[in-house]
Amino acid sequence: MGDMVETTDTGLPRAVAIAWGMEEVPQRGPSRGLSHERIVGAAIEIADAEGLAAVTMQAVAKSLGFTTMSLYRYVSSKEELLWLMQDAALAIPEKLKLPADWREALRVWAGVIRVAYRSHSWALDIPRGPVSVLMPNSVRGANHGLAALRDLPLTNDEKIGVILVISQHVAGSVELEQNLADQGVVAVPAEGVKALSEVITPERFPHLVPVMESGNYIADDTPVIESDHGIDPEYDLGLDLLIAGLEAMEQQRRQNPVDTE
Amino acid sequence: MGDMVETTDTGLPRAVAIAWGMEEVPQRGPSRGLSHERIVGAAIEIADAEGLAAVTMQAVAKSLGFTTMSLYRYVSSKEELLWLMQDAALAIPEKLKLPADWREALRVWAGVIRVAYRSHSWALDIPRGPVSVLMPNSVRGANHGLAALRDLPLTNDEKIGVILVISQHVAGSVELEQNLADQGVVAVPAEGVKALSEVITPERFPHLVPVMESGNYIADDTPVIESDHGIDPEYDLGLDLLIAGLEAMEQQRRQNPVDTE
């Protein structure tokens, strides 16, 4: 179940209302010294510089020159702040010029999302749930994805499925990239490889061992060169496969039409 | 960069050594009252029952009838315990009978991974990084994935890419499912939908709005029936597309061979 999400009087999660600029600014009290924008901006700066774990209410408040508790006048919990950060970090342009060919369009779209994730990869550590889906940049992203798929003979549900799958692939590959990067490439020294080879034997893992030996699966000591063994190939491969799969589906649909409403 | 990972004298991360049963049991002191297995088991029980957030060193120790600090004789940090939990939760059988046809084999393989993830979905909240890759069940999974791809005309690097992409899809869809489930379906009441419709207009989001209106994208109030609107379709769609993409790639390779070593 999970704890309840703070909602406004419209029934929308507060984070959603804030992100869409729908929160009513109070009239009566003293004028405010802070704003959601400034708070979220400060939090993002910290996350960029020192990682999401360094984003504490105290750190954010301090960087703004306010006390910790003052933030709670703008945000009802840290979770809410994280949602606002996630949305703000994933900036997607409202207007996006997409190529006519759907393949190209999908590539451009995926690229835009990828750039957004990569520029603030900590945003992926914040759970994406029903709240995130209603946030402005998520909505913008979905709109563009559907635009790219416009001419494909798919049902609405299928189109939504496709953009979900693709954006998940993008998110997954960026996340992998990030995790490999910041767990600080565990270069296994020669002695470690020897120890492992006593449990990872060809008899127990007949398909894996040959691949490991021929490739750079385990980097024995040699510090993995970043640019060389990045996961761009993994991103490209996945996208290529998905697009090729869609082409096949398109072919099939053209021969065997389905009511796409 | 991230903090350093605790390693043994072989240079392997301690979690890896423990999981493979390579840690040397001390000789001299009093006999041990606990074991890694019992600790990890207790932690998993808690995670299953109350979620990963409920797994605190204190909770685990208490459920075993020991003090919090006693755990640190077995595990050098909470992070290490989490890695052990992740591996133990993702139990993959060492032997797995795969169909001859690679398409079927991939489906079976993906299904096995999916079942593992689903049975302890909190395991997905633990970052998968270079350490995870060396853990026994990860190695087992990779081995089976490569077995499924045995007959495809791909290079080793491509095969690794494919199993990465697929397992990422599986992980992503289970994670989505979990997040939707435990953020407790934010059913937006009618008033909220109305508020949203003032910012999510057909003019600003021409491709999205029609889809939303025709489908069940936003569930307005009506409590979403679990079984109905699950994300099985999303999982299936992604897997279908990837497999269709691989078929296309196979075709192309058979006509235009490449040295797959």
Added chain:
DNA sequence: ATACTCTGTTTATGAGTTACACAGATACGC
């Protein structure tokens, strides 16, 4: 003017990880 409401602050609580020092248990070297 007066009452109401909102501001930012101070203070305090409770949960969490983990360092450190201790008393006792156990096996190894002689």
Added chain:
DNA sequence: GCGTATCTGTGTAACTCATAAACAGAGTAT
């Protein structure tokens, strides 16, 4: 056998966090 080094589980305590509660003052509506 005996001492010694080593390992056990425990108690205490330091430190970091999120956040509840009460408060004094600022600004607006009546």
